[in-house]
Amino acid sequence: MDEKNSIDEKLILEMLDERKFKELKEILMTMHPVDIVDVLEELNKKQAILIFRLLEKEEAAEVFTDMDSDTREHLINALTDSELEEVMDQMYLDDTVDVLEEMPANVVNRLLKVTDEDTRKKINLLLQYPEDSAGSIMNVEYVSLRKDMTVADAILKIRQVGINKETIYTCYVTEKRHLVGAVDVKDLLTAGENRLIEEIMDENVMYAMTLDDQEMVATCIKKYGLVAMPILDYENCLVGIVTVDDAMYVLQDETTEDISIMAGVTPNEESYFGTSVFKHAKGRVVWLMFLMLSATISGEILAHFESAMAAMPVLITFIPMLMGTSGNSGSQSSTIVIRGLSVGEIEFKDFFKVIFKEIRIAFICGVLLAAANGIRIYIMYGHDIMLAIALGITMIAIITMAKCIGCTLPLLAKKLGADPALMAAPLISTIMDTCTILMYFTIVTAFFHL
Amino acid sequence: MDEKNSIDEKLILEMLDERKFKELKEILMTMHPVDIVDVLEELNKKQAILIFRLLEKEEAAEVFTDMDSDTREHLINALTDSELEEVMDQMYLDDTVDVLEEMPANVVNRLLKVTDEDTRKKINLLLQYPEDSAGSIMNVEYVSLRKDMTVADAILKIRQVGINKETIYTCYVTEKRHLVGAVDVKDLLTAGENRLIEEIMDENVMYAMTLDDQEMVATCIKKYGLVAMPILDYENCLVGIVTVDDAMYVLQDETTEDISIMAGVTPNEESYFGTSVFKHAKGRVVWLMFLMLSATISGEILAHFESAMAAMPVLITFIPMLMGTSGNSGSQSSTIVIRGLSVGEIEFKDFFKVIFKEIRIAFICGVLLAAANGIRIYIMYGHDIMLAIALGITMIAIITMAKCIGCTLPLLAKKLGADPALMAAPLISTIMDTCTILMYFTIVTAFFHL
Numbered sequence: 058m059d060e061k062n063s064i065d066e067k068l069i070l071e072m073l074d075e076r077k078f079k080e081l082k083e084i085l086m087t088m089h090p091v092d093i094v095d096v097l098e099e100l101n102k103k104q105a106i107l108i109f110r111l112l113e114k115e116e117a118a119e120v121f122t123d124m125d126s127d128t129r130e131h132l133i134n135a136l137t138d139s140e141l142e143e144v145m146d147q148m149y150l151d152d153t154v155d156v157l158e159e160m161p162a163n164v165v166n167r168l169l170k171v172t173d174e175d176t177r178k179k180i181n182l183l184l185q186y187p188e189d190s191a192g193s194i195m196n197v198e199y200v201s202l203r204k205d206m207t208v209a210d211a212i213l214k215i216r217q218v219g220i221n222k223e224t225i226y227t228c229y230v231t232e233k234r235h236l237v238g239a240v241d242v243k244d245l246l247t248a249g250e251n252r253l254i255e256e257i258m259d260e261n262v263m264y265a266m267t268l269d270d271q272e273m274v275a276t277c278i279k280k281y282g283l284v285a286m287p288i289l290d291y292e293n294c295l296v297g298i299v300t301v302d303d304a305m306y307v308l309q310d311e312t313t314e315d316i317s318i319m320a321g322v323t324p325n326e327e328s329y330f331g332t333s334v335f336k337h338a339k340g341r342v343v344w345l346m347f348l349m350l351s352a353t354i355s356g357e358i359l360a361h362f363e364s365a366m367a368a369m370p371v372l373i374t375f376i377p378m379l380m381g382t383s384g385n386s387g388s389q390s391s392t393i394v395i396r397g398l399s400v401g402e403i404e405f406k407d408f409f410k411v412i413f414k415e416i417r418i419a420f421i422c423g424v425l426l427a428a429a430n431g432i433r434i435y436i437m438y439g440h441d442i443m444l445a446i447a448l449g450i451t452m453i454a455i456i457t458m459a460k461c462i463g464c465t466l467p468l469l470a471k472k473l474g475a476d477p478a479l480m481a482a483p484l485i486s487t488i489m490d491t492c493t494i495l496m497y498f499t500i501v502t503a504f505f506h507l
Numbered sequence: 508m509d510e511k512n513s514i515d516e517k518l519i520l521e522m523l524d525e526r527k528f529k530e531l532k533e534i535l536m537t538m539h540p541v542d543i544v545d546v547l548e549e550l551n552k553k554q555a556i557l558i559f560r561l562l563e564k565e566e567a568a569e570v571f572t573d574m575d576s577d578t579r580e581h582l583i584n585a586l587t588d589s590e591l592e593e594v595m596d597q598m599y600l601d602d603t604v605d606v607l608e609e610m611p612a613n614v615v616n617r618l619l620k621v622t623d624e625d626t627r628k629k630i631n632l633l634l635q636y637p638e639d640s641a642g643s644i645m646n647v648e649y650v651s652l653r654k655d656m657t658v659a660d661a662i663l664k665i666r667q668v669g670i671n672k673e674t675i676y677t678c679y680v681t682e683k684r685h686l687v688g689a690v691d692v693k694d695l696l697t698a699g700e701n702r703l704i705e706e707i708m709d710e711n712v713m714y715a716m717t718l719d720d721q722e723m724v725a726t727c728i729k730k731y732g733l734v735a736m737p738i739l740d741y742e743n744c745l746v747g748i749v750t751v752d753d754a755m756y757v758l759q760d761e762t763t764e765d766i767s768i769m770a771g772v773t774p775n776e777e778s779y780f781g782t783s784v785f786k787h788a789k790g791r792v793v794w795l796m797f798l799m800l801s802a803t804i805s806g807e808i809l810a811h812f813e814s815a816m817a818a819m820p821v822l823i824t825f826i827p828m829l830m831g832t833s834g835n836s837g838s839q840s841s842t843i844v845i846r847g848l849s850v851g852e853i854e855f856k857d858f859f860k861v862i863f864k865e866i867r868i869a870f871i872c873g874v875l876l877a878a879a880n881g882i883r884i885y886i887m888y889g890h891d892i893m894l895a896i897a898l899g900i901t902m903i904a905i906i907t908m909a910k911c912i913g914c915t916l917p918l919l920a921k922k923l924g925a926d927p928a929l930m931a932a933p934l935i936s937t938i939m940d941t942c943t944i945l946m947y948f949t950i951v952t953a954f955f956h957l
Contacts, residue, residue, distance in 0.1 A: 087711060091731055216697040225693050226676050226734070242692050243675050247666040261537060279759070281541055282752040284676070284734070301751050302732040308755070309729070312762050313846055319766075320842035320932070321835055329847045330857070334864060338871035341839050345906075348835055349876055353883070355827035363820050370813050373823075377805035377830065377940050384834075385771055385798055385933045389791050392770030396763055397779045407780070414784060421788035426799055433803070456795075482770070482932045483835045490827050 066096050073104055082111045090119035098128055106135045118147030126159040127331055133164055142171040150176070151196045151297075154183040158193075191274045192267030194307065195288045195297030200228040202240065204255040208248050211240070224300065226284045230258050234294040236287055238262060264289050267296060272311045275304035276401070315399060319392065319481035321348065348487045355490040362498040365507040371438065372501060375448060376494070382426065383455040383493040384486030390415050390463030391485050395477045398467060405472045411464050419460035423453035447504040454500065455493050462488060516546050523554055532561045540569035548578055556585045568597030576609040577781050583614055592621040600626070601646045601747075604633040608643075641724045642717030644757065645738045645747030650678040652690065654705040658698050661690070674750065676734045680708050684744040686737055688712060714739050717746060722761045725754035726851070765849060769842065769931035771798065798937045805940040812948040815957040821888065822951060825898060826944070832876065833905040833943040834936030840865050840913030841935050845927045848917060855922045861914050869910035873903035897954040904950065905943050912938060 072081045085093060085108070093112070097105045097120065109132060112120060121129065121144050133141065145153065145168065153172075157165050157180065169177055179197065186192030200218050202211050215225050228245070230238040238258035248257045264287045265274045278286050278301055285298045310326070317324040321344035325332060332340075359376075366372050394411060397403030403411060427449035434445040463485050467477035501507065522531045535543060535558070543562070547555045547570065559582060562570060571579065571594050583591065595603065595618065603622075607615050607630065619627055629647065636642030650668050652661050665675050678695070680688040688708035698707045714737045715724045728736050728751055735748045760776070767774035771794035775782060782790075809826075816822050844861060847853030853861060877899035884895040913935050917927035951957065 089713075089731060212696055215693070225696075242696065243665070246662055246675075246692065246696055263539075279752070279755045281539060284751075301734075301755075302729070305729045305751075305755060305758070309758070309850060313850065316766065316769075316842060316846050320839050322839050322843060328852050329843065330852075330860070330864075334867040335871065337864070337868045338875075341836075341868065342872045342875050345832060345835055345839075345872055345876055346879060349828055349832045349880065350883075352828035352831040353824075355831075356824035359827060360821070360824045363823065366823070367817070371810070373813065373816070374803075374806040374810045376826070377809060377944070378799055378802035380827065380830065381802040381805075381937055381940060382795060382799045384936065385795055386791075388932060389770050389772050389795075392766060393772060393779065396766050400759060400763065402778050402780075410780070414780075414787070417784040418787045418791065421785065422792045422795055425788075425792050426795055429796060430799065433800075482838060486834065486936070487831055490831060494827070 066099055069096055069108070070100070070104070073107060078111060081108075085111055085116070086113060090116055091123055093120050094123040097124060102128075102131045102135075106132060110140075114143055114147050118144050122148060122152040122156065125328060125331055126156075129156065130160065130164060133160075133167070138167075138171050141168065145172050145176075149196065149198060150179055150183065151194065151303075154180055154193070157184065158188075186267060189271050190267060191265050191269045191271055191288050191299055192290075192297070194271050194274075194303050195267070195299050196224060196285075196303070197297045199224050199285075199287075199295075199298045201231045201295060202228050202254050204230055204232060204237065204253070204258070206254045207250065208245055208252050208254070208257070209250040211245055211254055212250075215242075215245075224285070224298065227298075229262075229287050229295055229298070230254055231295050236262060236264060236289060236293075236295045239287070262287065265299070267291070271299075271307050274299050275307040275311075278304040279308065280401075312399075315395070315478045318476060318478035319395065321345070321481075321483035344483060348483055351487045352490060355487075355494050358491060358494050358498075362494075362502070365498055365502050368507050369501075369505060371444070372498075375497070378430075379451065379455060379493050379497055380486075380490050382452065383459040383489040384482070386419065386422065386456045387459035387463035387485040387489045388482035390418075390460045391467050391480050392482065394464045394467045395481060398471055398477050403468075405468055408465075408468055411468065412461060415460040415464045416457060419457040420453070422460075423456040426456065427452040443504070447501050450504075451497050451500045454496055455489070458492055458496065459485070459489050462492070516549055519546055519558070520550070520554070523557060528561060531558075535561055535566070536563060540566055541573055543570050544573040547574060552578075552581045552585075556582060560590075564593055564597050568594050572598060572602040572606065575778055575781055576606075579606065580610065580614060583610075583617070588617075588621050591618065595622050595626075599646065599648060600629055600633065601644065601753075604630055604643070607634065608638075636717060639721050640717060641715050641719045641721055641738050641749055642740075642747070644721050644724075644753050645717070645749050646674060646735075646753070647747045649674050649735075649737075649745075649748045651681045651745060652678050652704050654680055654682060654687065654703070654708070656704045657700065658695055658702050658704070658707070659700040661695055661704055662700075665692075665695075674735070674748065677748075679712070679737050679745055679748070680704055681745050686712060686714060686739060686743075686745045689737070712737065715749070717741070721749075721757045724749050725757040725761070728754040729758065730851075762849075765845070765928045768926060768928035769845065771795070771931075771933035794933060798933055801937045802940060805937075805944050808941060808944050808948075812944075812952070815948060815952050818957050819951075819955060821894070822948075825947070828880075829901065829905060829943050829947055830936075830940050832902065833909040833939040834932070836869065836872065836906045837909035837913035837935040837939045838932035840868075840910045841917050841930050842932065844914045844917045845931060848921055848927050853918075855918055858915075858918055861918065862911060865910040865914045866907060869907040870903070872910075873906040876906065877902040893954070897951050900954075901947050901950045904946055905939070908942055908946065909935070909939050912942070 069081065097108060105128060109117060157168060200215055202214060211228065226242050228240045229236060230240060238260045239262045240254060240258045244257045263281060267288055267290050274286055283301065285300045287295055288297045288299060290296045314324040323340040323343060325336065325340060394403055430452060431445035431449045434448055435442060438444055466480035470477045470480050519531065547558060555578060559567060607618060650665050652664060661678065676692050678690045679686060680690060688710045689712045690704060690708045694707045713731060717738055717740050724736055733751065735750045737745055738747045738749060740746045764774040773790040773793060775786065775790060844853055880902060881895035881899045884898055885892060888894055916930035920927045920930050
């Protein structure tokens with residue numbers, strides 16, 4: 058993508074080995090903090106600390122913010138208090154809070170010790186917002202203007218306050234800390250210097266509350282194409298903003314969470330390699346255990362039809378195919394509905410529309426699969442047309458049932474306030490296994506008078 | 508979220524019924540185009556057209572851009588050429604191209620007829636970029652500056668050119684159309700009027716090429732927290748920019764595509780309700796057919812062990828549970844690896860690290876599940892300790908195998924340039940069904956000398 062920034066890790070390692078610190082420092086200065094993090098995470102702890110110490114103050118703070126919590130903890134242990142203080146001074150408050158939330162208590166204490174009292178107070182306030190709330194991800198550094206300021210005053214204020222780029226693209230106008238409007242930086246740039254903010258501001262501002270869910274805020278930022286969204290506290294005072302880059306990460310994390318749940322894995326906020334084997338196992342074994350025990354019901358039902366299978370052993374042959382097909386058909390529908398719900402394409406009010414659509418889809422799929430399977434049976438099992446027909450009817454019935462159950466469960470979950478993602482492949486296949494065996498043997502025992 | 512904008516659909520319908528067009532027009536003016544689209548899509552075609560005609564020019568263009576292709580086509584058929592021309596004039600070029608790509612040929616011709624020749628040329632150029640390329644989603648309206656301009660010149664230029672907000676947050680500096688730097692609007696705002704662009708510009712600009720994959724560009728925008736990314740053509744000339752709001756939609760669409768493939772559904776760009784039943788069925792039946800035919804292998808293997816099952820009928824009871832558990836275990840691993848690959852947390856070089864981790868996780872899960880299942884069997888099947896042990900060994904073996912196969916296949920797919928998402932639940936469960944039956948009967952026949 059961007060060749061200017063793809064500096065070789067090997068080169069950095071070489072320079073480190075040859076102790077060419079001055080050249081290395083120059084190279085690091087041209088690199089993007091995100092790329093430095095990529096390199097650091099590949100090095101051993103000792104090398105990483107050496108590199109970190111070569112960084113400029115501001116860059117060091119950004120690198121410190123972006124690295125994973127494991128590397129960060131090692132680094133904190135290696136740095137002196139005064140080095141740590143320098144890094145903390147340069148960090149944005151919301152990033153500091155994110156970092157603190159992930160650290161063990163003793164590290165948090167050490168970090169808080171090196172920050173000044175004023176910042177410490179603000180940090181403690183932010184730490185109180187519940188996880189996943191807008192308050193917990195908001196940026197508290199933003200530009201607030203007054204209605205009676207001129208454009209020139211506003212520009213002066215931006216010069217003093219606006220530290221981070223994203224945070225100045227929209228400036229917010231407040232009156233006794235209440236949000237009364239917003240001014241886009243473009244309007245500041247193009248309006249006359251002496252015009253009043255009041256005249257150029259947009260009074261129709263979208264906002265969210267500190268306790269709103271972060272996913273809702275991020276979705277809103279995406280939907281309306283915003284650069285930032287102002288956040289108000291319970292007294293309707295402006296206390297922070299959520300910027301588009303944070304929104305992108307929130308949406309990515311929420312999707313990862315959904316996908317985990319859809320695979321029957323309890324989601325966790327840590328990275329794959331950052332999570333211990335034991336924690337991974339814990340996140341997976343609960344669902345496996347539940348599904349395993351549920352699957353014994355299918356086993357019992359199967360045992361119940363033992364005599365039918367003894368009378369006609371060929372019936373056993375089709376069980377994996379039927380269970381697989383019904384599970385897959387159901388998962389297709391449930392997955393599509395879950396995703397549709399999550400991006401806002403499908404809502405609960407579409408319930409009957411969805412079911413009607415899925416039934417028609419199921420019928421087409423069922424007939425095609427029944428036909429293909431019928432031909433196969435006719436050829437492979439001595440032209441047994443009755444067997445082909447019985448299997449065909451079973452196939453259409455189970456696919457229709459699978460698609461109905463598959464699309465219904467996520468919609469019901471949504472309506473009942475549960476997570477639709479729970480109704481994905483693992484649960485649907487387990488339910489469909491039971492239904493399939495029941496339906497299969499009901500049809501074939503009736504058909505062949507077993 | 509934002510109470511100011513949640514205007515009741517019912518209210519709008521009432522006003523439409525009572526033909527209070529003037530009041531309706533005023534309400535529409537205060538609404539966000541995205542919200543108007545939400546309302547329009549709930550109305551019937553005739554009502555939608557009535558509402559659309561009440562919109563202001565600029566708002567109409569935005570609403571037209573945001574609505575789904577179905578509603579849009581109806582609208583185009585109802586509008587006169589001159590109405591259409593007005594809408595097209597107000598639209599951004601990249602949006603026009605998006606709209607044209609979705610329309611049938613006769614509509615495209617009608618739309619192109621009402622645009623002026625210059626725009627038509629530009630549109631045709633953009634239409635030539637391959638789907639999913641950076642060129643196909645880029646914005647061709649951006650601010651380009653020259654090195655020798657002063658800040659005051661630059662501001663004047665923005666006033667003339669910068670139409671869309673997002674497109675001015677970063678201005679690009681070109682020399683003979685080649686990209687030489689970027690200036691953030693904050694720097695323009697805070698630098699002295701007479702300073703040269705050359706002095707304040709950042710020469711280290713990230714860029715992408717027109718033919719680069721749109722997902723790569725969007726990922727880059729997210730990773731580096733950019734507001735926009737400049738796009739160069741094959742001659743290294745600046746031809747457009749991709750903005751962060753477009754990047755968010757690209758990432759969402761790519762995730763939806765991944766999730767579809769992971770559920771065994773061929774993805775399509777249309778919405779759930781915008782896709783016909785036949786097209787839905789087509790997207791699903793291919794995988795179902797393939798998996799159904801693959802599942803017959805499991806059936807044949809099962810038939811092969813008929814005599815073992817006849818000798819010890821209780822063995823049948825455990826088949827659904829074992830197949831379900833192995834499928835779920837394998838899907839857990841494959842899903843987590845697929846997502847890890849897609850967000851860049853896992854790479855192919857982590858191959859052995861991943862396998863080693865999964866084996867350990869599998870062992871913990873396997874032992875716990877074997878124990879739970881063993882206790883159940885011991886209680887339910889007349890204290891048959893041998894059966895409990897045989898099933899326990901099978902359980903540990905299949906979970907370990909499932910997790911190994913589940914994590915390996917997506918990594919191999921990635922390495923071989925295939926889509927890792929193909930290696931998700933449907934395929935893994937089908938493979939695991941076969942492996943499970945083979946392993947189960949190999950173990951129990953050896954154990955009980957069947």
